[in-house]
Amino acid sequence: MRFSIVGISHWKSGVSIRELFYLDKQRRERLDHYTRTIPGGVLVLDTCNRTEVYGFCEPEVLVKALCQSTNTDPDYLHKHGYILTDDDAIRHIYKVGLGMDSQVLGDVQIIQQLKKAYKEANKANLAGEFHQLVQSVFRAHKRSRNETDFGKGNASVGYEATKQAIEFFGDLSDINILLIGAGKMGKVSCKNLVSNGAQHISVINRSINRAKNLASSFDIKAYSFEELEGKVKEADLIITATGATDPILKAGHFEGKSSQTMVIDLSVPRNVEQSVEELENVTLIDMDSITEVNQKAIEKRERALPLLEGIIEEEVNDYKDRIHRSHFLLPRIKEIDNRLQSITDDELDKVRNKMDSEAFDELELVTKRIKKKIMAIHINRLDEEYKRVKDEV
Known part of the structure; x- marks a missing residue:
């Protein structure tokens, strides 16, 4: 059965398009409903930079499920997203898991997000x-x-947000954040x-605790x-990072505020x-604006890419x-096991009534060990035999 991925990410689409495919709780429940009959299940990876659905099925099955869940037109996903199958899809999940496909090359968060998605799919x-x-992807990441x-x-989105603030303010010790x-x-x-x-x-958080x-x-x-x-009025730097589906910060929050303010929106959908x-x-910076990162770290990671390609290939x-x-x-194992089970059951039935229960139980244990x-x-x-067949191909 073919392996397929449908998705949308920062590489092809801006945040205004990606947020249309954002999976809040209600949308995720709908997606679970629409994918419940897919043999082997599906894995859903939903982050601030990507929404991807993986499954061993035809890709259009996943397209239909994702678009139904998010009330979007399939043609829109075809235009702004991507569909991968077979080897292309398999290699893509490795690159995602290793951080090779992240906005910040080598992102350390993506593997944890993939593990969380795997744990959820496992249910x-x-x-x-x-x-x-998936276990092979985890091994590749470790390697x-x-x-x-x-x-x-x-090199991470969080680090880059701090870097942008340092470049804007120079010194963070005296500013209100x-x-x-x-x-x-x-x-x-x-x-x-x-x-x-x-x-x-x-x-500030909706849950004060x-x-x-x-x-x-x-x-x-x-x-x-x-x-x-009130806190917006006092702040020099505001960083938003919530799961809200509608904007939290609006133009009205800044009325009467004359001092320069930097706002960094790390959320998808956007919080601002x-x-x-x-x-x-x-000065507003959103996820699409965060492209420059620690250059030395990125250069080091870029030099490692050929080694990673080798690891993925292996x-x-x-x-x-x-x-x-x-x-x-x-x-073949199932066939042999069934035949052995049938033989042992027949032979045990022949002596079942000729032995006391304790002796029969002991015989049954011996028979299982022999089997x-x-x-x-x-x-x-x-x-x-498999190795010989493989070598002949």
Whole structure:
């Protein structure tokens, strides 16, 4: 069965288009409904820079499910997204998992996002072939970090946000910073800001308890969402990183504010109303604006790319070999196992009523051990047979 991916990402589409395919809770529930009959299950990777659906099925099945879930036209996805099948799709998931397809080359967050997506997909009982593919991607990622310099150096969206702020303000120690959102991106941004000298940071989150947890971790101040308007007025730098589906910051929040303000929107869908960009005293940076990163780290990672291509090639070949081996061995093993089971059941039935229960139970255990050893011999023989067939091809 062919492996397919349908998706949309930062490489081909801006944030205004990507946010149309953003999967909030309701849309994700619809997607789960529309994909529930796909054999082997699906894996859904939804981040600020991409929405991708993976499955062992024809690609149009995934296109239809994604577009139905997000109320978008399939032609629109065909125009702005991408459809990959078979080898192209297999190599794509490796590149995504290793961070080779990320906006920031070698992004350290993507593998955790893929693991989370895999864990979620696992609840729906993914097929064995799916498991083998994703586990192979995880092995390739581990090798990329252990065998190359691809994971070395600071290069991430959170780091780049801090870099942009440093370039704008020069010194972060005296500015008032407002962080909207206490999720993973908010934590990463806060850590980078603190490590670069920021001393006056406030965090606002719809859940005040979550804001307080983040505040206690970094010794910053937490405020309720009702205090947003006042805190915007006080802030020199605002970083938004929430999962809100509608804009949180609007032009009206900046009325009467004369000082220069930098706003960095790290969210998809965008947390900042587009009209904010037109305000004279506001500098707005969104995910599409974050393209420059730590150049030394990127150059080092770029030099490692040929090594990563080699790792992917080895892991893809190993994955395919495992699948071919399974397809060759499993039907034969099942046939032998059924025949052995039938023989042992027949023989045990002949003596079942001639022995006391304790003696019969012992005989049954011995029979199972003998059967297991016979199966091991046949599996070794079939494995050798598979190697001969593979060498002849």
